[in-house]
Amino acid sequence: MNNQTWVKTVTQNRKKCEKIMAISKDIRYAGVFNEFGRTIAGKIRPGIKPIFSPDTVRQEFFAIASMMRLREKSAKRLGSVEFISISHKKINILLFYKNGMTYYITFNKKLKLNSTSINKVKKIITQG
Incomplete structure (x- = not known):
């Protein structure tokens, strides 16, 4: 990946993280990492x-x-992963996977994971 492509990837994902954070004040962290x-x-x-x-x-x-x-x-057999939810005593983690990148979102326990919040995050990730 050349430098220009890398900068574009970082910029696009930073904007997605900011949009995810705007969904709720109970979202603690939104990040993206590679394979x-x-x-x-x-x-x-x-x-x-x-x-x-x-x-x-x-x-x-x-x-x-x-x-x-x-x-x-x-x-190949099960279909692609839509999301993974990990529930801990202190926080919850929501994971999405797209094009070799994992979107890692943590949120306070008081934000209940439901289809509305999952779909909001998924829509942001799948845009552009």
Whole structure:
């Protein structure tokens, strides 16, 4: 990927992250990383203290990216992954996968995951 294409990819994904964050004040973080877990773009809500250290974030993104690559291999039989929801005691995580990139969204427990919120995020990701 040349530098101009890279800058365009980062810019497009940064805008998507900002749009995702605008869906609800309960969204803590919206980010995108590639198939190796390298961050393309990300935005954390101002005033939110990150739960993970930078090293832990790299490990988390690498683990999720590896899982998404494995799920992609199952897609021939099962169909492509629409989304993955991970519920933790402190936060929820919503994952989407498109064109080798994983969209990683965290939100407070009080924002209930439902088809409306999932579809809002999915629409932003699939645009352009």
